Structures are given as C-alpha cells and as structure tokens.
Amino acid sequence: MPHQQQQQQQQQGMAEVPRHKKAFIAMRALGVDDKTTETVLKNLLKVYKNWEPIEEENYRVLADVIFEDGKNQVEEARKRKESQSSSDYERQPKKLNSTQQESRASHSGGYPLQSSGVTPRRSPESEEREIAASQPFPRGRLPRPVPSSPGLVTRDTQNGHNISQTHNRRNASPVSQRSHFRERGNNNEPKPTSSRLWSRDRTNEPKSPQTHTRCDVNELKPVSQRSHFREQGKDNVSSSQNSMRQDVAGASSSCPRANRPNSSSVSPQARQKLKGKEPIIHQNGKKVNREIFKEVSMGLSFKEPKVENGYAMVPSNYGYNALSEITFEPYINHNPEFEVPVAVVRSLNQYPAVNDGAADMSTAGHSNGLTLELANVPNNIFSNFEIASSPLGEVTISLSCKSSSGCPDIHMPNLQEVLKLAEDMAENTRHRSHKIIEPNFSLAKLMEELCQCFLQLATNRSPTDDIQAIVCAEGIHPGYLQLALSSSNGCRNGLVDHPKGQISSLFLEWNGARNEEKHQHCSESSNSSRSMLAQHHQLNRNGRSSSHNVEDICKGEEGVKIPVVNGHDSELPPFFHYMTGNTIYQNAYINISLARVGDEDSCSTCYGNCVSSPIPCACARETGGDFAYTADGTVKREFLDECIKIGHDQSSDRLYFCKDCPLERSNCGLTKCKGHLLRKFIKECWIKCGCSKQCGNRLVQRGITCNLQVFFTPQGKGWGLRTVNNLPRGAFVCEYVGEILTNTELYNRNDERTGTEKHTYPVLLDADWGSEGVLQDEEALCLDATYYGNVARFINHRCFDSNLVEIPVEIETPDRHYYHVAFFTSREVGAMEELAWDYGIDFHDINHPIKAFKCLCGSKFCRDMPCTGMRR
Numbered sequence: 003m004p005h006q007q008q009q010q011q012q013q014q015g016m017a018e019v020p021r022h023k024k025a026f027i028a029m030r031a032l033g034v035d036d037k038t039t040e041t042v043l044k045n046l047l048k049v050y051k052n053w054e055p056i057e058e059e060n061y062r063v064l065a066d067v068i069f070e071d072g073k074n075q076v077e078e079a080r081k082r083k084e085s086q087s088s089s090d091y092e093r094q095p096k097k098l099n100s101t102q103q104e105s106r107a108s109h110s111g112g113y114p115l116q117s118s119g120v121t122p123r124r125s126p127e128s129e130e131r132e133i134a135a136s137q138p139f140p141r142g143r144l145p146r147p148v149p150s151s152p153g154l155v156t157r158d159t160q161n162g163h164n165i166s167q168t169h170n171r172r173n174a175s176p177v178s179q180r181s182h183f184r185e186r187g188n189n190n191e192p193k194p195t196s197s198r199l200w201s202r203d204r205t206n207e208p209k210s211p212q213t214h215t216r217c218d219v220n221e222l223k224p225v226s227q228r229s230h231f232r233e234q235g236k237d238n239v240s241s242s243q244n245s246m247r248q249d250v251a252g253a254s255s256s257c258p259r260a261n262r263p264n265s266s267s268v269s270p271q272a273r274q275k276l277k278g279k280e281p282i283i284h285q286n287g288k289k290v291n292r293e294i295f296k297e298v299s300m301g302l303s304f305k306e307p308k309v310e311n312g313y314a315m316v317p318s319n320y321g322y323n324a325l326s327e328i329t330f331e332p333y334i335n336h337n338p339e340f341e342v343p344v345a346v347v348r349s350l351n352q353y354p355a356v357n358d359g360a361a362d363m364s365t366a367g368h369s370n371g372l373t374l375e376l377a378n379v380p381n382n383i384f385s386n387f388e389i390a391s392s393p394l395g396e397v398t399i400s401l402s403c404k405s406s407s408g409c410p411d412i413h414m415p416n417l418q419e420v421l422k423l424a425e426d427m428a429e430n431t432r433h434r435s436h437k438i439i440e441p442n443f444s445l446a447k448l449m450e451e452l453c454q455c456f457l458q459l460a461t462n463r464s465p466t467d468d469i470q471a472i473v474c475a476e477g478i479h480p481g482y483l484q485l486a487l488s489s490s491n492g493c494r495n496g497l498v499d500h501p502k503g504q505i506s507s508l509f510l511e512w513n514g515a516r517n518e519e520k521h522q523h524c525s526e527s528s529n530s531s532r533s534m535l536a537q538h539h540q541l542n543r544n545g546r547s548s549s550h551n552v553e554d555i556c557k558g559e560e561g562v563k564i565p566v567v568n569g570h571d572s573e574l575p576p577f578f579h580y581m582t583g584n585t586i587y588q589n590a591y592i593n594i595s596l597a598r599v600g601d602e603d604s605c606s607t608c609y610g611n612c613v614s615s616p617i618p619c620a621c622a623r624e625t626g627g628d629f630a631y632t633a634d635g636t637v638k639r640e641f642l643d644e645c646i647k648i649g650h651d652q653s654s655d656r657l658y659f660c661k662d663c664p665l666e667r668s669n670c671g672l673t674k675c676k677g678h679l680l681r682k683f684i685k686e687c688w689i690k691c692g693c694s695k696q697c698g699n700r701l702v703q704r705g706i707t708c709n710l711q712v713f714f715t716p717q718g719k720g721w722g723l724r725t726v727n728n729l730p731r732g733a734f735v736c737e738y739v740g741e742i743l744t745n746t747e748l749y750n751r752n753d754e755r756t757g758t759e760k761h762t763y764p765v766l767l768d769a770d771w772g773s774e775g776v777l778q779d780e781e782a783l784c785l786d787a788t789y790y791g792n793v794a795r796f797i798n799h800r801c802f803d804s805n806l807v808e809i810p811v812e813i814e815t816p817d818r819h820y821y822h823v824a825f826f827t828s829r830e831v832g833a834m835e836e837l838a839w840d841y842g843i844d845f846h847d848i849n850h851p852i853k854a855f856k857c858l859c860g861s862k863f864c865r866d867m868p869c870t871g872m873r874r
C-alpha cells in the first residue's frame with residue numbers, strides 16, 4: 003500500500019479517537035509515558051486554551067515542553083514502562099504475546115512522528131488499552147524548563163531531574179555542536195550568491211512543518227534532542243508560541259528564568275555599557291552555573307583511548323599537530339542509561355571545528371582551511387591526547403607531547419593496562435603503608451600517578467627514567483588546575499594545590515624533547531633568571547606557576563619571536579594558552595564553508611598579488627572598489643583616517659540601535675540598545691580567491707611580522723606590548739585573538755570568576771550587527787583572550803590618542819557577526835614605544851556597576867579625569 007494512502011487511512015481511523023488520547027499516542031511514539039504527557043498537556047491547555055496550537059506539527063509544542071524537561075524524564079518513563087512490561091511479561095505472558103502479535107500485524111508506523119527507538123512501538127489497539135487503563139490520570143510532575151543551549155546533562159538539585167547544562171569547552175560535545183550545525187545545514191544548500199543576504203534570510207526562512215517534524219523526530223536521540231530545542235528557539239515558532247511555551251515551563255517550575263544559562267540568563271548587571279567595539283566589563287553575579295557545576299563534578303571516568311584509522315599527523319600553521327582526517331570520538335551514547343559519555347580521547351588542539359568539520363570529513367579540511375592556509379609549518383611538532391575526562395568533562399587529563407625532532411615515539415596504550423598499572427601502584431602503596439588510604443592522599447597525586455602510568459606505557463620507559471609528573475596549579479580560571487609533566491631534570495616544581503581545592507581541568511603537558519642542551523639549561527637555572535626552564539616554573543606574585551617561554555611567548559607559533567621583558571622583577575605574565583587564531587569556545591555559531599563565499603565575495607580568476615593589479619578585484623568591492631591596503635602593506639591613508647574618525651565620533655548617526663539587542667535581551671527589554679558602532683570593514687582575499695598566499699590583500703591572515711615585546715609597564719598598568727622597531731602609519735601590528743564566545747557565555751564566565759582573578763578585556767564583535775537583522779544569542783559574539791589568546795591581550799588602553807586603531811577584517815566568512823579584529827598603527831610609532839588602543843570605556847558612566855580600572859594611560863585627553871567630558 004502506498005505510504006500516503008496508508009497514512010490517510012490511519013489518520014481517518016484516528017478521527018474518532020479523543021484529542022487527548024491522540025496526544026498520548028503521539029507522545030508514546032516518542033517514548034513518553036501518559037502521566038508525563040497528561041501533566042504537560044494540562045498545563046499547555048491552561049495556557050493555550052485550545053487544542054489547535056498543541057496539535058500543530060504533530061504535537062511539537064507538547065514534545066518540546068516534555069523534552070525540555072530533560073531526557074531523563076523520558077528515560078524514567080521508559081524504565082517505568084519497561085519494568086511494567088517485564089512484570090507484565092512475568093505475570094501475563096499471554097497478554098504480552100498477543101500485544102506483540104498485534105503490533106506486528108497492525109502497526110506500520112504511520113505517524114509522522116517517528117519513534118526515537120527508546121520505547122518499542124505499540125499497536126493502536128494496545129495504545130487504546132493503555133489509554134483506558136491510564137484514566138483517570140494521576141497527578142504528575144510538572145516539566146521543568148531547561149537551557150536552550152546544547153550541553154550535557156546534570157542533576158537538578160531540586161527534584162532530581164536531569165537538566166541540560168552548558169559547560170566547559172571539553173564538554174562542548176562535537177555532537178551537540180554538530181547537530182546544531184546540521185540543523186543549520188538544513189538551510190545550508192550551497193548558495194553561491196550573496197552570503198550576507200543569505201545570512202539574513204536564514205533567520206526568517208520558513209520550513210516545511212512536515213520536514214521539520216521529521217527532522218525533529220529523527221533528532222530525538224540523547225544528543226539530538228538538544229538541537230531540536232535549539233531549533234525551536236531559532237525559527238519557525240511564533241514568538242507568542244515561544245513565550246507561551248516559556249510560560250508553561252515557567253509556570254510549572256520554580257526555576258527562575260534568570261537561572262537558565264541561555265540568552266535570557268544574561269545578567270542584567272553584566273550589561274555592557276560601552277559603545278562600539280569596546281571591552282566588556284566583568285561582573286560578579288549569579289552563582290547558578292557554579293551550583294550546577296558542583297553537582298556534576300563527581301568522579302572521573304575513563305575511556306579506552308582510540309586512534310582512529312585515517313588519522314594523520316600534519317602540522318598546521320598554529321603549530322599544532324592537526325589531525326587532517328580527524329574523527330572525533332562523538333558524544334553519542336547508544337546506551338540509553340547514560341545521557342553523557344564517560345570520556346573522550348581526542349586531540350586537545352582539535353577544538354570544535356568552526357564548521358561542522360567533525361560531522362563531515364570532506365569538509366573538515368575546508369573548515370580548518372584557514373588554519374592550514376595561513377601560516378608556516380612550525381619547527382616544533384605537538385601532539386596532544388586527551389586521556390580521560392570526567393563524565394561532563396570538567397576534569398580532563400590531557401597529554402601534550404612536544405618534540406623538536408618530530409613526533410616522539412609514543413603510542414596510545416590500552417586504557418585497561420593503564421588502569422591496571424595504576425591499581426597495582428595503589429595496591430603497593432597500601433601494602434607499604436598498611437593503610438587503606440594514605441594520609442597524604444590527594445586527587446592530584448592520584449592523577450599524577452595515573453598520568454605517570456600512562457606515560458610509562460605510552461613511551462615504554464620505566465618509572466626510573468627521567469619522566470615525572472608535576473602538578474602545578476594555574477589560577478587562570480576558577481578551578482583550573484594545570485598538571486604539567488616535564489623531564490625530571492632538576493626543574494621539578496612540586497605540587498601546588500589549587501587555591502580553592504576545586505578542580506576544573508587537568509592538563510598534563512609533557513615536554514618530550516629531552517636533549518642535553520635543555521638539561522644543561524635547567525641545571526644552570528637556579529642562577530640564571532634568563533633561563534627558559536627556570537622561568538618556566540617560576541612562581542608569580544600570586545604564588546602560581548607560569549609556564550611562559552620568556553624568549554618567545556608565542557612558543558614559536560608566530561612568524562616572529564616575541565620575548566617577555568621584565569625590568570622590575572622576575573615575575574612573568576599570568577599563564578594563558580597562546581594561539582594565533584580565534585577558536586570557538588562552545589556555542590558561537592560561525593558557519594564557514596566555501597559554499598557560503600559567493601562569487602562577489604571572492605576573486606577566483608585572480609592570480610598573484612591582487613593589490614598590484616591595475617584593476618581591483620571583487621574583494622575590493624567592500625572598500626569602495628579600491629583595496630584598503632597599499633602595495634607596501636599598510637592601510638591607505640584615507641581609509642585609515644576614516645576608521646580613526648569613526649572610532650572618535652560616536653554620534654548617534656554612526657551607531658546602530660538594535661530593535662532586539664542581544665545584550666539587552668536578558669533585561670526583559672527594560673533597557674534599550676545602547677547602540678553599536680557601524681565600522682568600516684576590510685575584506686581580505688581568501689582561499690577561494692585565485693591569488694597567492696602572498697597577495698597584498700591577505701595581510702592580517704598572514705599574522706604578525708613586526709618585532710614586538712611584552713614588557714612590564716612602569717606606570718602600574720601591568721604588562722604591555724611595545725614595538726622594537728619604528729613602525730610606519732597604517733602598519734598591521736597584530737590581530738586580537740581569543741576564544742569566540744557568545745555574550746551569554748561571557749557573562750556566565752564572568753560569574754564564575756573569582757574577585758581577585760585578572761582578566762583581559764573581551765572585545766565585542768558588533769561592528770556590523772545592523773546588517774544581519776535580529777541576532778540570535780549564538781550569533782552575538784565576542785572574543786575573550788583571558789585563557790586563550792595572542793599578544794594582543796597585553797595591549798593596554800589609552801584614551802583618544804592611542805597609536806593603534808582596531809579595524810574589522812572579513813576573511814573567511816561574509817557573515818559579519820563574526821570577523822577579525824586587527825590592530826593597525828594610527829600614526830608613526832617609534833621603536834620601544836608602547837602600543838595602545840582605545841578600549842572605548844566611558845569612565846563617567848556612573849550607572850555602570852563596575853568601574854573598570856583607574857586609567858593610567860597618561861594621555862592629555864584621558865577620559866578618566868573629573869569632568870573632562872571627553873568622548874572617545
């Protein structure tokens with residue numbers, strides 16, 4: 003029988019079934035028990051007052067609200083059913099058999115909503131029986147709202163439900179991101195026309211309900227549920243429906259809206275008061291995430307390390323040992339008992355691909371294309387392995403191997419062997435001490451031993467060899483503990499406990515390049531403050547260890563060495579991970595694909611150096627048909643003047659005021675958009691262009707070329723950046739590199755920060771917000787260089803007459819909610835002069851809850867003076 007006909011017949015057959023029963027049947031197909039359905043249904047009916055919106059799209063609203071309660075609820079329902087079925091089976095084998103027969107005979111799966119596979123399908127007859135048996139409905143729990151952002155599941159302290167929770171990057175399940183992108187990908191057919199228009203269209207693009215529903219149903223698996231909800235928030239659902247849905251969820255829960263780490267959870271106090279591309283001031287505020295964090299920080303799990311076939315270590319321009327054909331161990335859990343995978347093994351440096359690289363091997367190269375394209379092959383080869391992680395990834399052990407002579411002789415040992423060895427070691431300890439637990443037992447020590455075992459097996463070296471684990475705390479993040487492993491050459495730093503006793507992440511770094519030179523270097527270290535290794539383990543003022551290479555803070559990842567100079571004492575800058583390009587933290591939506599780069603956004607027919615061509619190519623269209631760069635590699639005078647002027651003049655005609663500002667959304671619209679500075683963009687050629695990598699219109703993407711120094715400023719501003727040589731006006735200095743965060747993530751991150759913790763100033767990527775319509779939370783982005791960044795994180799603020807100007811640069815995507823922030827000199831800069839840019843802070847904003855800092859810029863135009871009234 004044709005499928006359509008079959009469906010029609012079934013629908014007709016269903017006409018007699020009461021509406022609520024139909025809803026039960028539909029939800030059962032998703033594995034939801036009647037009790038749950040009934041509870042949610044009642045609440046929905048209270049809100050909607052009629053059935054139509056509930057029945058739309060095969061009870062999508064109902065399914066959404068139910069599943070927003072977390073998969074666990076469904077699991078509980080499933081378990082209840084299963085235990086009921088099994089006891090039924092024991093008691094009434096005949097009945098079950100007949101049901102099975104009915105099922106086989108009559109049910110053909112005619113509903114558009116497909117089963118998730120969690121609950122076995124029932125025949126309509128058996129469903130009818132169950133409906134009858136379930137009347138009257140017992141009172142059930144009300145569904146709880148969950149964050150709309152993808153994440154893994156943690157326990158809700160109030161009622162024991164699992165709720166979805168966004169957490170750290172290691173938890174940024176490639177799958178959750180992948181499913182997110184996949185959904186985007188629904189609309190993602192290659193459109194070689196204007197991608198910017200496409201980007202606008204995307205938000206409003208209607209979808210066929212049928213297709214949509216099917217997609218949702220298919221997504222109703224542990225991981226994909228999240229994307230289902232995400233999509234719900236994106237489009238296709240009227241705002242009234244959305245708000246009603248929130249009402250239902252909200253009415254059914256005491257969980258305040260602000261407690262949800264989605265776009266609505268942005269702290270109102272954490273409001274950005276600055277205009278244009280100004281830094282965002284950090285706040286202390288809600289503690290919700292921390293509460294949840296505590297809940298999930300229980301225990302470590304390990305997984306067999308696997309290196310998939312087809313992995314090939316290839317050097318990337320970031321100096322990482324990028325896996326060219328990487329296959330992430332996906333966070334798919336086929337066991338319905340567990341929402342969260344136990345652990346993953348993956349390359350540390352394989353951050354979630356900008357595009358859906360993990361999902362699509364064929365595009366992985368493209369998505370990381372910018373990585374492969376932009377820089378030179380490094381001398382040092384790194385390889386990183388994540389050995390183990392806690393269920394939600396708050397604690398991970400990673401092994402980073404570095405070798406100057408290629409990849410060290412290292413293989414992934416069998417995890418069972420590692421664990422066995424660790425257990426044997428623990429057993430030996432127990433026998434020696436005659437105690438069950440050593441009095442000086444510490445988790446860090448255990449980790450150390452575990453890592454020791456790992457290394458021993460990975461390298462086939464005995465413990466007497468000079469490989470030792472060193473645990474040192476690095477206070478760069480609340481609960482961030484760094485576990486560094488280095489050659490035991492006298493440089494062992496010992497154990498430094500994390501100040502808060504809270505472990506967020508363990509990073510085990512092993513420097514496998516054990517050459518004699520380094521041994522010597524280190525043995526001299528006690529006397530030599532210049533020694534790299536001595537500095538490497540030096541404690542800074544906070545009593546925490548830094549692991550910077552003072553000769554080159556970039557650790558060889560830039561084309562130039564950038565040393566750290568401290569004329570005052572032996573302190574080093576706080577630790578951070580150096581990287582040459584931006585990296586997505588978790589939820590930021592940036593879809594980089596060649597298909598999105600239209601013909602008008604590239605110059606495929608060009609050859610060599612576009613800038614020296616007599617006819618400017620398509621890439622110059624953005625800058626008025628003329629390149630922004632001169633053939634000498636500086637920004638053209640007029641263009642630069644204009645950029646400086648825009649920065650100084652923030653009158654309202656230069657500002658874009660969002661109707662629905664992502665920064666203000668959390669304040670329930672109580673405050674209006676404060677305006678975003680519309681800036682001039684530079685558009686660089688990229689890999690879809692025909693020109694060479696050395697093309698003059700690829701300046702920023704080639705990275706730092708001038709000689710810079712990180713130095714300790716004498717004025718009390720902390721560390722700063724200066725140029726070693728004279729720089730001409732319009733010279734590219736560096737890009738502001740950091741983690742790409744949604745603003746919500748940033749605010750949540752700020753909430754996690756301790757009062758004493760130093761941070762850099764995140765940069766809001768709002769230079770083109772006006773052109774993309776209403777931005778979703780995952781499109782309202784900023785860069786945070788606190789933990790991962792480049793030298794730009796050392797650039798201090800100077801009011802008004804700073805010698806750097808920031809210019810937005812479009813490179814790999816025409817969707818300008820994401821772009822690069824490049825610093826160019828706004829005037830000639832003398833050798834050893836400090837480089838500074840105007841953060842755009844309004845020091846007189848008395849409404850701002852936090853005053854950033856006492857400005858010590860020394861400018862005669864300093865705005866941090868009483869009644870200067872100076873604007874930027």
Ligand SMILES: C[S@@+](CC[C@H](N)C(=O)[O-])C[C@H]1O[C@@H](n2cnc3c(N)ncnc32)[C@H](O)[C@@H]1O
Pocket residue numbers: 575718719720721722761762763794795796797798799800854855856857858859
């Ligand atoms: C992006 S970081 C710059 C690097 C920073 N000086 C350091 O030591 O890491 C921003 C921080 O530097 C300090 N800073 C930057 N400009 C300053 C200024 N003009 N006056 C005083 N402090 C400044 C503030 O503490 C600010 O929070």
